[in-house]
Amino acid sequence: MFPPNGGVIGAVGAVFIWLFLSSISYFSGDKILLMSSGAKEVTHDIHPMLFNIVEEMKIASGLSSMPKIYIIDNPAPNAFATGVKPERCAVAVTAGLLNQLNRDELQGVIAHEISHILNRDVLFMTMSGIMLGSIVLISHTFFRSMLYGGGRRFRSSKSSQGAGQAQAVIMIVAVLLAILAPIVARIIYFAISRKREYLADASAARLTRYPDGLASALEKISANTHDLKSANKVTAPMYILNPLKDKGQMLSNLSSTHPPITKRIQILRKMSHGAGFDQYQEAFSEVTGKVSPVVPVSELNSNDDFSIREKSADLPGESKKSQKRDLNDLMRAVNNYAFLTCICGLKFKIPPNYTNSDITCPRCENIMIVPLLDFLSPEAINQIKQDKSKEKDESQQVYNRSHGGWHTFNCNCGHRIQLSPAFATDRITCKRCERVIQIK
Numbered sequence: 139m140f141p142p143n144g145g146v147i148g149a150v151g152a153v154f155i156w157l158f159l160s161s162i163s164y165f166s167g168d169k170i171l172l173m174s175s176g177a178k179e180v181t182h183d184i185h186p187m188l189f190n191i192v193e194e195m196k197i198a199s200g201l202s203s204m205p206k207i208y209i210i211d212n213p214a215p216n217a218f219a220t221g222v223k224p225e226r227c228a229v230a231v232t233a234g235l236l237n238q239l240n241r242d243e244l245q246g247v248i249a250h251e252i253s254h255i256l257n258r259d260v261l262f263m264t265m266s267g268i269m270l271g272s273i274v275l276i277s278h279t280f281f282r283s284m285l286y287g288g289g290r291r292f293r294s295s296k297s298s299q300g301a302g303q304a305q306a307v308i309m310i311v312a313v314l315l316a317i318l319a320p321i322v323a324r325i326i327y328f329a330i331s332r333k334r335e336y337l338a339d340a341s342a343a344r345l346t347r348y349p350d351g352l353a354s355a356l357e358k359i360s361a362n363t364h365d366l367k368s369a370n371k372v373t374a375p376m377y378i379l380n381p382l383k384d385k386g387q388m389l390s391n392l393s394s395t396h397p398p399i400t401k402r403i404q405i406l407r408k409m410s411h412g413a414g415f416d417q418y419q420e421a422f423s424e425v426t427g428k429v430s431p432v433v434p435v436s437e438l439n440s441n442d443d444f445s446i447r448e449k450s451a452d453l454p455g456e457s458k459k460s461q462k463r464d465l466n467d468l469m470r471a472v473n474n475y476a477f478l479t480c481i482c483g484l485k486f487k488i489p490p491n492y493t494n495s496d497i498t499c500p501r502c503e504n505i506m507i508v509p510l511l512d513f514l515s516p517e518a519i520n521q522i523k524q525d526k527s528k529e530k531d532e533s534q535q536v537y538n539r540s541h542g543g544w545h546t547f548n549c550n551c552g553h554r555i556q557l558s559p560a561f562a563t564d565r566i567t568c569k570r571c572e573r574v575i576q577i578k
Contacts, residue, residue: 168220168221168222168226168227168228168260171218171220171373171376172208172220172228172230174368174370174373175210175218175230175368175369175373176210176211176212176368177208177209177210177230178208178209178210178211178472178473179206179207179208180207180208180209180472181569183555183556183557183558183561183566184209184468184471184472184556184558185207185209185236185468185558185560186558186560186561186562187241187244187560188207188231188236188244188248189207191241191244191245191248192204192205192207192229192248192252194245195245195248195249195252195345195346196252198249198345198346199249199252199253199256199341199345200256201224201227201252201255201256202224202225203224203225203226203227205219205221205227205228205229205252205255206227206228206229207228207229207230207231208228208229208230208231209230209231209232209233209236209468209469209472210230210231210232210233210366210368211232211233211469211472211473212232212233212234212364212366212367212368213232213233213234213237213364213465214232214234214362214364214365214366214381215232215234215235215237215238215239215358215359215362216231216232216234216235216359216362216366216369216377216378216379216381217229217230217231217232217235217247217248217250217251217377217378218230218251218373218376218377218378219251219252219254219255219260219376220260220376221255221260222260222261223258223261224255224256227255227260229248229251229252229255231244231247231248232366233465233468233469233472234362234364234465235247235359236465236468237461237462237464237465237468238358239355239358240450240452241450242346242348242350242351242354242449242450243351243352243354243355243358244355245346245348245351246342246343246346246348246349246351246352246353246354246355247342247352247355247359247378249341249342249343249345249346249352250338250339250341250342250352250378251338251378252342252345253337253338253341253342253345254334254338256341257334257337257338257341259334259337259338260376262334331375331395331396332395332396332397333432335395335396335397335402336397336402336405336422336432337432337433339352339402339405339406339418340415340418340419340422340432340433343406343409343413343417343418344413344414344415344418344444346413346447347413347444347445347446347447348413348446348447348449349406349407349409349413349418349446350406350407350449352406353402353403353406353407356378356379356399356402356403356406357403359378359379360379360399365381366381369381369382370382374395375395375396379396379399380395380396401425401426404421404425405418405421405422405425405426406421408421408424408425409421409446410446412443412444412445412446413444413445413446414440414442414443414444415433415434415437415438415440416438416439416440417444418432418433419431419432419433419438464559467487467544468558470487471544471556471558473490474490474511474554475487475488475489475490476488476490476492476508476509476546476554476556477543477544477545477546477556478497478506478508478546479540479541479543479545480499480501480502480504480506481502481504482499482501482502482504484499484500484501484502485543486499486506488508490511492508494508495507495508495510496508507548509546509547509548509554509555510548510552510554511554534576535549535550535573535575535576536575536576536578537575537576537577537578538578539557539577539578542559543559544556544557544558544559545557549568549570549571549573549575550571550573551568551570551571551573552570553568553569553570553571555568555575557577561577563577564576564577564578565577
């Protein structure tokens with residue numbers, strides 16, 4: 139029933155499975171992660187401040203490409219980065235993070251995630267996770283093949299006492315390896331993961347030159363009471379704070395992918411003399427009592443000046459009711475709602491499945507045209523771009539903003555454009571036909 143070389147066949151099969159999983163992880167892992175998290179890509183018009191912060195950290199870090207930006211529709215504050223190389227990377231934040239953090243705090247979180255991309259942690263931890271799963275798979279396969287195949291051979295060779303003893307020793311060693319290998323691999327994986335989180339914190343403090351921003355953000359994220367329903371055991375280690383851990387479980391142990399949140403905050407708070415790697419390593423050793431470096435040794439004693447900057451000016455505070463409304467409007471914009479304001483002042487938030495081309499105001503009976511979603515094929519879009527040079531007179535378009543809230547309108551080519559309340563420039567370029575539209 140079991141082939142005599144079942145162990146070898148099983149191990150070879152496991153190696154091929156590992157190669158297959160590694161290929162999927164390298165080429166499509168970022169898309170799978172974003173899709174499973176319910177993340178949706180957003181434009182600069184939806185959240186200008188978020189885009190500006192990501193661009194600032196991209197420039198400060200020297201990253202070669204601008205990461206794509208995604209928002210997850212969830213009130214729990216958290217964030218993660220993905221992408222196996224800087225040229226194909228993305229940063230995802232939850233709506234709750236945008237709603238609860240100020241600019242300095244959000245900058246600290248984005249700097250932490252950009253650091254993961256810059257340090258190739260995403261690739262490193264992705265491949266480490268695949269390796270861990272492969273070791274578990276190979277050990278289980280080998281263990282089962284020895285149990286069912288090797289046991290028979292052992293019983294059939296009882297005529298030779300010496301051979302039987304040798305096989306017994308091999309069986310015991312194989313069983314021990316099959317049991318211990320996954321445990322040791324898992325411990326090493328978690329230890330490496332924790333060290334990379336410390337390194338990302340150190341890099342974030344260096345990029346922002348304001349360690350208190352990230353420390354304050356971690357305090358707010360750890361105080362969260364909402365569940366991040368899209369997170370699971372596979373995606374949880376990618377977040378800046380493990381969303382599956384509650385506050386009572388934030389203790390350092392062998393099974394944690396993240397360092398204790400209290401220690402991370404204490405280290406950042408102790409960086410009062412500078413924001414460089416040297417200052418972080420000094421604070422790390424003082425808080426944890428460990429002298430082993432968590433930052434590259436080559437970066438220590440560099441004598442570079444990373445003095446701590448001043449805190450950014452606080453914007454006027456908003457009520458909780460206003461913050462909740464802004465959060466809801468943000469997610470409606472991400473989900474392609476159209477925002478219209480009637481001449482009488484009544485505001486409309488129209489879902490994307492609304493099929494009529496117009497809507498009548500129930501207060502003043504004014505009829506408004508509903509901007510349509512973009513359903514054109516790539517071929518049609520290319521044709522519009524080709525015809526652009528023939529439409530010089532029609533390319534001029536002006537849109538007048540009647541209030542400071544959300545605005546939705548159609549470009550002359552039919553493409554829907556949305557402006558957030560934070561949109562402050564005097565022009566915008568249509569992403570379909572590249573027409574420049576003046577905003578007044």
